[in-house]
Amino acid sequence: MTSLNGAVVLVTGANGGIGTHFVHDALARGAAKVYATARKPRAWDDDRNVPLALDVTDSASIQAAVEAAPDVTVLINNAGTSVSSAGILTHTDEEIRTNVETNFLGPLFLARAFAPVLASSEEAAIIDIHSALSWWAVAGVYSATKAALWSATNSLRLELAPEGVQVVGVHVGYVDTAMAAHTTDPKTDPADLVRIVFDAVEAGEYEVLADETSVQLKAGLSAPLEAVYPQLKIANA
Numbered sequence: 001m002t003s004l005n006g007a008v009v010l011v012t013g014a015n016g017g018i019g020t021h022f023v024h025d026a027l028a029r030g031a032a033k034v035y036a037t038a039r040k041p042r043a044w045d046d047d048r049n050v051p052l053a054l055d056v057t058d059s060a061s062i063q064a065a066v067e068a069a070p071d072v073t074v075l076i077n078n079a080g081t082s083v084s085s086a087g088i089l090t091h092t093d094e095e096i097r098t099n100v101e102t103n104f105l106g107p108l109f110l111a112r113a114f115a116p117v118l119a120s121s122e123e124a125a126i127i128d129i130h131s132a133l134s135w136w137a138v139a140g141v142y143s144a145t146k147a148a149l150w151s152a153t154n155s156l157r158l159e160l161a162p163e164g165v166q167v168v169g170v171h172v173g174y175v176d177t178a179m180a181a182h183t184t185d186p187k188t189d190p191a192d193l194v195r196i197v198f199d200a201v202e203a204g205e206y207e208v209l210a211d212e213t214s215v216q217l218k219a220g221l222s223a224p225l226e227a228v229y230p231q232l233k234i235a236n237a
């Protein structure tokens with residue numbers, strides 16, 4: 001279990017809808033410092049916030065962040081991007097590469113870069129923001145990258161457990177941020193999501209299923225494929 005009280009937290013994509021709540025909630029729980037990282041860092045209204053430039057797709061930027069933030073105890077891999085069309089056969093090359101680099105390679109390379117820093121701390125954690133879509137392949141390459149990140153998180157957890165680093169994977173359906181602005185479906189409030197995630201981290205849990213969608217989709221992994229994807233029955237009729 002990892003307490004946020006006294007922690008030194010680094011949030012990627014800190015200016016985004018969920019990232020902003022990670023910054024505020026970490027401070028509310030007593031974090032000593034929060035590196036609020038973004039491609040274009042902004043000013044914050046708390047002295048404990050340290051704005052830091054970080055593009056998760058740029059290895060030089062990741063290296064610079066490790067050098068600028070050698071005291072991190074909680075790494076939150078929150079930055080992410082999505083695609084406007086769902087078809088994995090119809091995305092552009094650039095959409096595919098950007099999703100893979102932002103949603104999968106970025107968090108993996110950040111975890112690898114910060115692993116020695118985290119291992120040297122008495123209490124440390126990595127929080128990877130996956131999606132319910134890790135387990136539901138309806139969003140093309142976005143689903144694929146979130147499934148890949150889920151698997152990498154599972155490997156990181158095993159490899160970092162002996163070092164005392166807690167690795168937490170987060171699954172959630174729609175959250176009320178710019179990324180989900182295109183839909184009127186029910187959405188989780190980002191403040192609620194962040195509270196659920198930090199409660200789980202502080203309770204020593206490894207996985208967060210933040211909403212009913214995620215609970216159902218995880219259960220669906222053991223169901224016949226036609227139950228999870230009814231469109232297969234129609235296609236096969």
Ligand SMILES: NC(=O)c1ccc[n+]([C@@H]2O[C@H](COP(=O)([O-])OP(=O)(O)OC[C@H]3O[C@@H](n4cnc5c(N)ncnc54)[C@H](OP(=O)(O)O)[C@@H]3O)[C@@H](O)[C@H]2O)c1
Nearest residue numbers: 013016017018039055056078079080131174175177179180
């Ligand atoms: N919203 C949902 O429905 C939902 C559901 C499940 C999971 N998630 C996941 O939750 C995480 C946060 O998303 P959100 O809902 O808060 O969306 P958001 O408001 O669009 O925020 C995404 C953030 O990621 C940042 N980002 C994108 N590419 C980056 C890069 N190369 N380097 C650094 N930062 C980068 C963006 O920064 P810029 O401001 O520079 O563009 C933005 O601040 C993502 O991983 C997303 O996949 C979201």
